[in-house]
Amino acid sequence: MERKKKTSLVAMLIISLVVTASGSAIYLGLWFRPIKIIDITNDRDFSRKYHFPGKGTKENPYIIEGYELSGNSHHNIRIQGVTKSFIIRNCLLEGSNKGIHLENSDIELAIVENNTLRDNEFGILVDACSNLQIRNNYLENNTKGIESIYNSNVFFEQNIVNNNYWGMNLESVDNIRIQNNSFSDCTYGICVDYSDLVSIERNIFIKSSGTISAKHNERIKIHNNTVVDCDYGFNVAYSQDVVYSKNNFAKTENCIWAGLSNNVIIDQNTCNLSISKAIYVANCANSQVKNNTVITTYGNGLYVWYCYKLVVTNNTCYNNTIGMSIICAEQVEVTQNTFEHNLEYGLVIQGVNATIWKNNFIDNDYTNITTIHSQANVAGNCTNYVGFPQFYNNDTLEGNYWSELEWYAGVEYIIDPGTFKDIYPLEEPIVVTCKTE
Numbered sequence: 001m002e003r004k005k006k007t008s009l010v011a012m013l014i015i016s017l018v019v020t021a022s023g024s025a026i027y028l029g030l031w032f033r034p035i036k037i038i039d040i041t042n043d044r045d046f047s048r049k050y051h052f053p054g055k056g057t058k059e060n061p062y063i064i065e066g067y068e069l070s071g072n073s074h075h076n077i078r079i080q081g082v083t084k085s086f087i088i089r090n091c092l093l094e095g096s097n098k099g100i101h102l103e104n105s106d107i108e109l110a111i112v113e114n115n116t117l118r119d120n121e122f123g124i125l126v127d128a129c130s131n132l133q134i135r136n137n138y139l140e141n142n143t144k145g146i147e148s149i150y151n152s153n154v155f156f157e158q159n160i161v162n163n164n165y166w167g168m169n170l171e172s173v174d175n176i177r178i179q180n181n182s183f184s185d186c187t188y189g190i191c192v193d194y195s196d197l198v199s200i201e202r203n204i205f206i207k208s209s210g211t212i213s214a215k216h217n218e219r220i221k222i223h224n225n226t227v228v229d230c231d232y233g234f235n236v237a238y239s240q241d242v243v244y245s246k247n248n249f250a251k252t253e254n255c256i257w258a259g260l261s262n263n264v265i266i267d268q269n270t271c272n273l274s275i276s277k278a279i280y281v282a283n284c285a286n287s288q289v290k291n292n293t294v295i296t297t298y299g300n301g302l303y304v305w306y307c308y309k310l311v312v313t314n315n316t317c318y319n320n321t322i323g324m325s326i327i328c329a330e331q332v333e334v335t336q337n338t339f340e341h342n343l344e345y346g347l348v349i350q351g352v353n354a355t356i357w358k359n360n361f362i363d364n365d366y367t368n369i370t371t372i373h374s375q376a377n378v379a380g381n382c383t384n385y386v387g388f389p390q391f392y393n394n395d396t397l398e399g400n401y402w403s404e405l406e407w408y409a410g411v412e413y414i415i416d417p418g419t420f421k422d423i424y425p426l427e428e429p430i431v432v433t434c435k436t437e
Helices: 001-032 044-049
Strands: 038-040 062-065 067-072 079-080 086-089 092-094 100-106 110-113 117-118 122-135 138-140 144-149 152-157 160-162 166-171 173-179 183-185 189-194 197-201 204-205 210-215 218-225 227-228 232-237 239-243 248-250 253-260 264-266 272-280 285-290 291-304 308-313 316-318 322-333 338-340 347-357 361-363 375-378 413-414 420-422
Touching: 038 044, 044 079, 092 100, 100 110, 166 248, 166 375, 189 239, 210 218, 218 232, 232 239, 239 338, 253 264, 272 285, 291 308, 322 338
Parallel strands: 038 079, 062 086, 067 092, 079 100, 086 110, 092 117, 100 122, 110 122, 117 138, 122 144, 122 152, 138 160, 144 166, 152 173, 160 183, 166 189, 173 197, 183 204, 189 210, 197 218, 204 227, 210 232, 218 239, 227 248, 232 253, 239 264, 248 272, 253 272, 264 285, 272 291, 285 308, 291 316, 291 322, 308 322, 316 338, 322 347, 338 361, 347 375
Antiparallel strands: 413 420
């Protein structure tokens, strides 16, 4: 009898161990099962649902790292309605409607870095979030690489965007910095609408159709970007307080276009081998075009249309078809520019109230060597606007330098087709130096 009791006790112990081990195996299996999708809808999900390391503070954020997720119909990673800080890094996210979707979260810090996002409808979609850093990601073959709507304090840096239809599409975002990103083979590079305090700096655009398009913005600065072999340059419209500065363009059509905007500054940009109109300013008020260099445009180096209160100064237009055209504008001052070796005229004016003085006109209209001609042309008035340019300053009694003019005291320079004159032409060319602020 005693032996049977011992045998029963051993059997029960073995069964208990087997059951305990099986339960542990089931529990561990649930704990370590492969993650095919990450879907976080509240702060508790970081630790309880997925057991991500970290505390969710700015100093110790939750870490989502090293996942390869693909083929989910809606999203591979979604985080919504959270307040905890987190980092998503070193993940491969592909073949979904959204690679990463962040929405409706007031976060102290969120970082998306070093991820590869490809073949998604949206590589990264951010909606109604704050304090984001999206950096060092590789985005390829997405319809929209990055889309950001109704966000604040967003920093995009050092992302590589290749062969996306839209590189970055941003709307209603306040305090944006887009810096040191590379865009190649994109239909549209960066699109920013209805935003405030926008900085787009030190980005590179190569072999793309569109580069930067910005509408209905306030306080936008586009600075020190490089554009090579693109169909269209930078386009800003319906905006307030716009700065284009120190951008470099090569083989690009319409490098800079500013339209229907107020307080526009176009300063120290370089356009080389452009098509149509290198710098085009239309329907703008209280603006400046200064210190730019435009070389070899197959059209107009500078083109101004229907502007009010515009200063054009210290620019160099060399070897373009036409150095500069001004059409139907009011209160324009053109001074201390050099128009040199342009195929047709250095300056063409139509229906403009402008003062044009102290500029260099050197060897323009250089193919017309057999007939008497001038280096500037006043082409009459516009259909609905009458303007009269003046090629000298009444206060200083200074006109312009004309390279072919044999100067003597009292000589006058006739402007084509013969109605207007420079009655105070300069004997020597002026020295134009770049004036930086």
